[in-house]
Amino acid sequence: MLFNEQTFLFYFFPVVIVGVLVFRLRSSYLTSWWIILTSFFFYGFHGWQHLPLLILSVLVNYGIGLGIEKMAVKRSGHNLLIFGIVCNLLILAIYKYADFIISSFHLAYSLNLTLPLAISFFTFQQIAYLIDVRKGKVTTPSFTNYCTFISFFPQLIAGPIVRCQGMIPQLQKGLLGKLSSKNFWSGICLFSIGLFKKSCLADGIRPLVDVIFSASYDGITLSLAEAWVAVLSFGLQIYFDFSAYSEMALGLGLILGLRLPLNFDSPYKAVNIVDFWRRWHITLSEFLRDYLYKPLGGNRLGVYRGVFNVLLVMLLGGLWHGAGLTFIMWGFIHGCMIGFYHFFRSFTQNKAQIKSALLKKLLASFVTFMTVNAAWVFFRSENMNSAFGMIKSMIGLNGISLPRSFDFLPLGELVSFDGIFPNQTVDLGLLAFLPVLLAIVWFAPNAYQLLRLNPKKDSYIVMPSFQIIFLCGLLLFFGIKVSFETLSYDFIYFRF
Amino acid sequence: MKSSNFKNLFFLLIGIFTAGVSWEVLLFFVKDKPVPNAVFTQSIIDAKLVSEVLKSENPKVLFVGGSNVLFGVDSKQFSESTGIPSLNFGFAAGMGPELILDLISNHLSSEDLVVMNWEYEHFRFERSGIIDLTYLNLLMSYQHEFKRKLPFIDQRHLSLSTPFSHFREAVLCHFNPLVDNNIYRCNWLIDNEGNVRSNKGVQISKKELIASPSSLLTTEITFTSDIKDIFSNFVKDCRKRNVQLFASWPNTFANPVYFENEIVDANIKTIRRFWNSMGVEVVGNYKDSMLESEYFFDTSYHLNAEGVRLRTEKLTSQLKPYLK
Structure with missing residues (x-):
């Protein structure tokens, strides 16, 4: 589903807006989950086989973020950060670069993996988040806000690569779904x-x-x-x-x-x-x-x-x-x-x-x-x-x-x-x-x-x-x- | 809701409406400025519409369909064998069945016989679906009058589906003094009975044919409501005018994947049921029109001269019992 396709223009986005209007009346929590679910649907629409990867990536990185924060002054926090970065880069490397490396060595086999959509974007976004948590620039947000921050469909597929500092405060203020005229x-x-x-x-x-x-x-x-x-x-x-x-x-x-x-x-x-x-x-x-x-x-x-x-x-x-x-x-x-x-x-x-x-x-x-x-x-x-x-x-x-x-x-x-x-x-x-x-x-x-x-x-x-x-x-x-x-x-x- | 929101919405809608009207005006401006694709297709239509067979007072046989008829049936061979004048009324499949039927309906008279060999894609035809450029380019130029007969919503949909390139090409072809549109006319040899005589030898290999089975046949066919309306209206019209109607099968390469294939079998049954429900006799079996690779010309729908001869022979023998 592309932003310029009828599926998005006439079906998906109007449904999202109607959902926001309905859920907003009840709570911002429900609005966030509505956006998360529709974002996952938006992502899955391109290929459902990669949706579990996105969800897993969100869960693992959130967990690592929590761990880093808990071990803020300890050396193990640094190790956990390294572990998180390596995990993210490894997944990116397997999906994006493994076949390239194999073919560069003229080896006779290939993994033939399909590149998950937006993998470069959500990986970088989460690496930045982990580093910022370690540096103490940000505190770990609630899981709902973190999910929204990573999966928010307008930026999920091709950026911008959003920083936690820019997005989480807006979510914490409950701005998501707050429709203002301007x-x-x-x-x-x-x-x-x-x-x-x-x-x-x-x-x-x-x-x-x-x-x-x-x-x-x-x-x-x-x-x-x-x-x-x-x-x-x-x-x-x-x-x-x-x-x-x-x-x-x-x-x-x-x-x-x-x-x-x-x-x-x-x-x-x-x-x-x-x-x-x-x-x-x-x-x-x-x-x-x-x-x-x-x-x-x-x-x-x-x-x-x-x-x-x-x-x-x-x-x-x-x-x-x-x-x-x-x-x-x-x-x-x-x-x-x-x-x-x-x-x-x-x-x-x-x-x-x-x-x-x-x-x-x-x-x-x-x-x-x-x-x-x-x-x-x-x-x-x-x-x-x-x-x-x-x-x-x-x-x-x-x-x-x-x-x-x-x-x-x-x-x-x-x-x-x-x-x-x-x-x-x-x-x-x-x-x-x-x-x-x-x-x-x-x-x-x-x-x-x-x-x-x-x-x-x-x-x-x-x-x-x-x-x-x-x-x-x-x-x-x-x-x-x-x-x-x-x-x-x-x-x-x-x-x- | 604030009043400024209403004002904003009003200006947004005015903008959309203005753009819509402007686009319609631009298309109206180029309706008499055909693009190369339309010149090509219309020249085939012209070649068929001037045929003496159409003007004949005597009962005639018309073979109707897309390019599988154009490159698949020899009406001259049929006439020689049966003594009944006949015309190959096949065009590009992309023109869609509605336009082809509209072209023929003005030339039907009592006791005529129409044999329809529609391509499998035609059963999925939708006026507001995926639009073929051949159809669109014709409707925005030579067949502008036909477009006006369509429902208002479908006309708007067609306008929106027309790419900017249509307008650009139309303007360029018309205003470029170095271009004579006649160069885009079809240069195939088309005889007086509407048969193409320039598809002689084999150009496509068996390997290519095997590698490209028609997904239209191997995926489940569901008839669109548009196609049901179009055919049932045509059948009713033919009945009123005492025109006999038959359906046959499009020429296709006998790809092994079609045989003992449950989906293909189900599709064939569905098509047969569809025609029978309207009281249209189906002549022959779909396998009669599935030929070996040496009989094909450039695609899995187009037969070469020998393929056309064989196919016509078979069709003639199947139709003979119905001829008076």
Whole structure:
């Protein structure tokens, strides 16, 4: 069940709301259990065989959390924490990486395990919880609140990776199911914007991406223009897809009375790679920073060690996305870029500040955008061969093809005149869509700016204006309209 | 509930309504701007509707169905063998039975005989279900008038199911001066009796056919209420006009999984019961239309020339007792 499917839109969510309205009148305890049960149903709907794993994971981690708290000052508490982390990582490793490791050693068997949905998300969320309990940052919540914190369906499948400190106080205040006008209408607007982005923009550009990348996988040599169209299109597809999911999750959370953390903040407007990671999958970046980068020493142990730590963290970040060399490579590239940025900054930070001119900012944004997009090649490609083939095409090593009408130019052997898109993989109708999407990414206000929401501040919620609600009505229609079409696509982050 | 909530709800609904109306206007704007898929299918329809057989005053035999008829029955061979004019009225299965029956109903006259060979998927047809693009593209262009005959709710559902790509393609094809829509017309050889003459040799291997049994036959068939209405209305209409109706079976590769299979047997019984309940005679056995791999052309529904000859021969012998 996806947020953009009719099952969710017309059956599941309305039933959840009706249940909340009914149970809220009786007690917040019943409301919480209603949300937990519907969340488990939501999870199980994707594949019932993995629901016991989620429930077991919740039970075991809650138990370990209690144990850690009881042994707060003892060494055994630390051991229990290590045990908890190892258990979580082991389950993740078995399901997600075992077959990858086996195949890397060219062994003749495989476990053929299906990846449980959202395993990376609920595992990380619970590891963070255990560490925070050990550090004394949080106290163990009631079992009901803990279950709600982990299983809350708007964030269960693809984040944001919620911290205990952000969610449990809201649950303890009884905010779950407390339907307020501001929350409800802001939530509806956020959800509508997200639904439109997913259904019309991300899935709209998808055919362009799929056709060209599968051509590359099939060994077809792409022209320079085809490769760039594919890369930019995927950059936009994943941008709108993830942005849509994040907004829909926040919107649903708000409708149900809870504020989820900001996870996406116009990352393609970032002026450098570090800024990009402050805006893209914010909660994952924060997790990696707080639970991996800082414990490794961060940049406190010198520039070189700092760069090494970044590289390691980003490699693991890449691996978190998927078991495959392409994801590792993607993480490595980002690690290199961030490492290079830190390295460069360590030499320039004491020098006089250069005035940040608009042109310089635009140039920095453009360079960041292009490098991030180039790195997506590894994220999207089926294998390394296909990725390197695509990179070769992008830098013109597979030759450049120009329109036939230019064949009078004496341009040597690297240039042919078979048309800009010689493999006919590019749907020209969709191509016109690219500049529109780029303009939205770079120049349009994001959903939070449009709704005047600032999730980083306490004064988060503002009642949307009538004009905005009208606009969201338009977007909601087109988002729902697409759900009537035959094809529907998963969110990209669902597979992690 | 606060009054601001009512106002918000009002503006949200106005937004939804405005978008809905705008979408209908956009679709209305492209109704005379067919997309490539529709041009292709309509050119097959046109080739059949101009046939002299349809205009004939004498009783005729019409073979109706999806592509299993189009690539499965030779009406010319049937006519030569029986002396009765006949027409292959098979189209793409994706067009759905309702549109195909609507196309034929204008051309039926007393004492005609209609033989229906519906694909197994047709028994699950729903106007508001999963919509085939072939059907949708036709209804949003050449067959716009047919769409208007459908219930209001189903019309809205069809509009909502129409992908944005339909609108984009329609506009691009119409306004691109370099594109002549005729290039999308079907270039198969279709003779005057509606038979395709370009499906000669075998293109599909036995391995491929075995690997792809039809899940439509191996999973339990339940007739949708839409399909019950569509067929019973057609049967009533035929009775009124003194048109004889027969049902037969679609051509399918004789995949071993179909035999001694309880679900398949149950499905066949269900289909037979369905036709019998409406008083429609079922000719032959479903195994008569299950042929070996060498008789197939490109899919498990499409026969090659030799397959068509064999199938028509069998069908002719089964229908002969009913011919006057």
